[in-house]
Amino acid sequence: MKSLERVSGASAGEAAPFWLEDDVDDEEVDVDVEDRDHDVEDMLLGSEDSTSTSSIGPHHRGGKLGRSKTGGQSAGGERRLRGSDGSESSGSERSDRGGACSAVERSAMAQLPPLQPRPKRKLSCSSAASHAGAHPLRRRKSGISARERNLRRLESNERERMRMHSLNDAFEQLREVIPHVKMERKLSKIETLTLAKNYIMALTNVICEMRGEEKPYTFLDVDCETNASEEGAEQSPQTDDLEPNNNSLFQENLQLGNSSGITSDA
DNA sequence: TAGGCCATCTGGTCCT
DNA sequence: AGGACCAGATGGCCTA
Numbered sequence: 001m002k003s004l005e006r007v008s009g010a011s012a013g014e015a016a017p018f019w020l021e022d023d024v025d026d027e028e029v030d031v032d033v034e035d036r037d038h039d040v041e042d043m044l045l046g047s048e049d050s051t052s053t054s055s056i057g058p059h060h061r062g063g064k065l066g067r068s069k070t071g072g073q074s075a076g077g078e079r080r081l082r083g084s085d086g087s088e089s090s091g092s093e094r095s096d097r098g099g100a101c102s103a104v105e106r107s108a109m110a111q112l113p114p115l116q117p118r119p120k121r122k123l124s125c126s127s128a129a130s131h132a133g134a135h136p137l138r139r140r141k142s143g144i145s146a147r148e149r150n151l152r153r154l155e156s157n158e159r160e161r162m163r164m165h166s167l168n169d170a171f172e173q174l175r176e177v178i179p180h181v182k183m184e185r186k187l188s189k190i191e192t193l194t195l196a197k198n199y200i201m202a203l204t205n206v207i208c209e210m211r212g213e214e215k216p217y218t219f220l221d222v223d224c225e226t227n228a229s230e231e232g233a234e235q236s237p238q239t240d241d242l243e244p245n246n247n248s249l250f251q252e253n254l255q256l257g258n259s260s261g262i263t264s265d266a
Numbered sequence: 267t268a269g270g271c272c273a274t275c276t277g278g279t280c281c282t
Numbered sequence: 283a284g285g286a287c288c289a290g291a292t293g294g295c296c297t298a
Binding site: 160168188190 | 270271272273274275276277
Binding site for chain 1: 285
């Protein structure tokens with residue numbers, strides 16, 4: 001799939017994004033393209049392979065291709081830049097500080113804004129969202145010039161970048177407070193989330209144990225081959241081992257969690 | 267070289 | 283109406 005798209009992208013690789021093309025603010029030209037896309041769409045709608053449909057047409061995801069071609073920063077270039085200045089270099093991120101669960105951290109967690117469960121947005125149609133970006137069809141807002149659209153799109157991109165940066169900052173803060181095995185590389189996002197979840201569950205067990213209550217979570221042994229021979233893999237979290245940088249438990253739990261090996265009795 | 271991870275762009279949808 | 287949120291697409295970098 002990816003290869004197909006890349007092939008199709010390569011065919012359109014020389015095309016700059018519509019909003020970066022020169023003189024694209026000509027409404028008439030835009031309308032013509034839109035109409036043509038509508039015609040193509042009409043012919044291709046109902047085709048079983050809408051992905052291939054997305055590969056056709058001048059509007060096919062030019063962003064990436066055009067970005068690398070134009071002066072815009074490529075994704076890789078951006079990342080290299082951050083890595084070079086050290087602000088987010090992988091080396092400095094290798095958190096060898098444990099980040100034990102302290103009162104400060106607990107208070108920090110308490111400072112988090114209350115999570116307001118955002119209702120799952122409904123998709124008008126299953127393929128509509130999944131192919132929204134790739135589909136050549138692009139509704140043009142009435143009364144907005146192409147230049148205005150370009151400006152808004154750039155502003156939207158900037159906001160989205162900032163939003164993702166703030167999200168990454170939150171991930172980084174989360175990495176710092178999660179005790180994990182010292183690793184050469186930093187935790188990936190999915191690892192961070194999984195470890196955080198297991199950490200919370202383990203701490204919950206600790207609290208319940210201190211209260212003399214039953215532990216709500218049980219860490220099951222899923223990977224029998226690797227854990228069966230080891231000390232009591234199927235047991236409650238070894239909360240005594242919850243020390244900074246000394247928690248192979250969490251690495252095990254990472255795998256266990258990935259395979260849904262952790263159950264909740266609550 | 268394939269696969270994982272990531273940053274970014276993009277357009278649709280939802281919310282204020 | 284505009285911004286936030288979301289998910290798909292894409293390409294770059296890194297590692298086994």
